[in-house]
Amino acid sequence: KxxxxxxxxxxxxxxxxxxxxxxxxxxxxxxxxxxxxxxxxxxxxxxxxxxxxxxxxxxxxxxxxxxxxxxxxxxxxxxxxxxxxxxxxxxxxxxxxxxxxxxxxxxxxxxxxxxxxxxxxxxxEPVPLEVQLVVEPEGGTVAPGGTVTLTCETPAQSSLQIHWIKDGVPLPLTPNPVLLLSEVRPQDQGTYSCVATHPSHGPQESRAVSVHIIGSLEGQGLGTVALALGILGGLGMAALLIGAIIWQRQRRQGEERKTPENQEEEEEEREELNQSEEPEAAEGSAAGP
Known part of the structure; x- marks a missing residue:
């Protein structure tokens, strides 16, 4: 094998x-x-x-x-x-x-x-990213119904994403370096800051600025007082008017009640006069020739 x-x-x-x-x-x-x-x-x-x-x-x-x-x-x-x-x-x-x-x-x-x-x-080493927040009008103070413009300034706007924070809470807005507050209302008051995010730097937050409405609280207080006074004044006028109407109605009703009573008294007086005149006439006729 x-x-x-x-x-x-x-x-x-x-x-x-x-x-x-x-x-x-x-x-x-x-x-x-x-x-x-x-x-x-x-x-x-x-x-x-x-x-x-x-x-x-x-x-x-x-x-x-x-x-x-x-x-x-x-x-x-x-x-x-x-x-x-x-x-x-x-x-x-x-x-x-x-x-x-x-x-x-x-x-x-x-x-x-x-x-x-x-x-x-x-x-x-990357240079620290400096983020500055500019507010107009300066100081963030505006009259009710005015406009406040917040601008987030950074060295490289094109490669950054800008997000906004109000009172520590991120705002659900599209990333934008400008935040416009038009027709400012009391709820727009608060503290604002912006956060710039760069791939090589990470997120960098700006200093915070405050937005305040001039006379917003005072105006509300005065408006409330004026409204209360107006309501009280209106109620007082209405009460006076109703009282005058009721008084006039009562006066008219009193006059209407007095008129029939006067007429009855006059008729009674006339009857009494007529009765006194009739005896005198009879006596005169009896004393004649």
């Missing part, structure tokens, strides 16, 4: 030197920045990519350092392509010129890691 032996031959291909593609030109302190993407091709089996800062391993922590990795395998050759994107947030006041590099460790035994060419970047 002839025995056939099957041997499986696995070919290991040494990967080429890794590289950093799409590197950044500079970094901004205090905000996340993309350093670049490490790339390694041709390794079999797949290895690992690791980042270094100033020659020391850079460990992702999910806060100041994050890495997004991707591994792809060619369907025909079985070779791998590894990618690793590095994001860092440089600390304010940290190293001004950090050096980054990426290394590829093959999955083969006794193979040394391969390193990319280091890149050195510059870190710049």
């Amino acid at each position: 002839q025995t056939r032996s099957t041997y499986q031959v696995r070919v290991y291909q040494i990967p080429g030197k890794p590289e950093i593609v799409d590197p950044a030109s500079e970094l901004m302190a205090g905000v996340p920045n993309k350093v670049g993407t490490g790339l390694a091709k041709g390794g079999y089996p797949a290895g690992t990519l690791n980042w270094h800062l100033d020659g020391k391993p850079l460990i992702p922590d999910g806060k100041g350092v994050s890495v997004q990795e991707e591994t792809r395998r060619h369907p025909e050759t079985g070779l791998f392509t590894l990618q690793s994107e590095l994001m860092v947030t440089p600390a304010r006041g940290g190293a001004p010129h950090p050096t980054f590099s990426c290394s590829f460790s093959p999955g083969l035994p006794r193979r040394q890691a391969l390193h990319t060419t280091p890149i050195q970047l510059s870190v710049w």
Whole structure:
């Protein structure tokens, strides 16, 4: 008998030197920045990519350092392509010129890691964003029904989003550097401030200004008093008028009652006179010739 032996031959291909593609030109302190993407091709089996800062391993922590990795395998050759994107947030006041590099460790035994060419970047500190709130008329004092204009002034209006706050509560308004209060009412009084948000600076709030209506409270008090006096005066006039009408009606009714009584008294007096005249006439006729 002839025995056939099957041997499986696995070919290991040494990967080429890794590289950093799409590197950044500079970094901004205090905000996340993309350093670049490490790339390694041709390794079999797949290895690992690791980042270094100033020659020391850079460990992702999910806060100041994050890495997004991707591994792809060619369907025909079985070779791998590894990618690793590095994001860092440089600390304010940290190293001004950090050096980054990426290394590829093959999955083969006794193979040394391969390193990319280091890149050195510059870190710049952003200038604090100054936000100023201007109010017109000056001082924020206006008469009832007047107009108040609040303007949020910043160094770069085009790249900012301006939001408004009244008495510590955000206003549900479309972002706009100008807030116009027309026909001011008592409910418009309060403390206003604006918040400017920039991708590289974060939110910055302006100083607060107050909007006050001249004589709003005094005017309301005087108006209330005047209204009360007017109501009382009207009620008094109405009472006098009703009293006069009732008095006139009672007077007329009294006169109407007195008229018949007077007529009866006059008739009685006439009858008495007639009766007294008749005896005198009879006596005169008897004393005649």
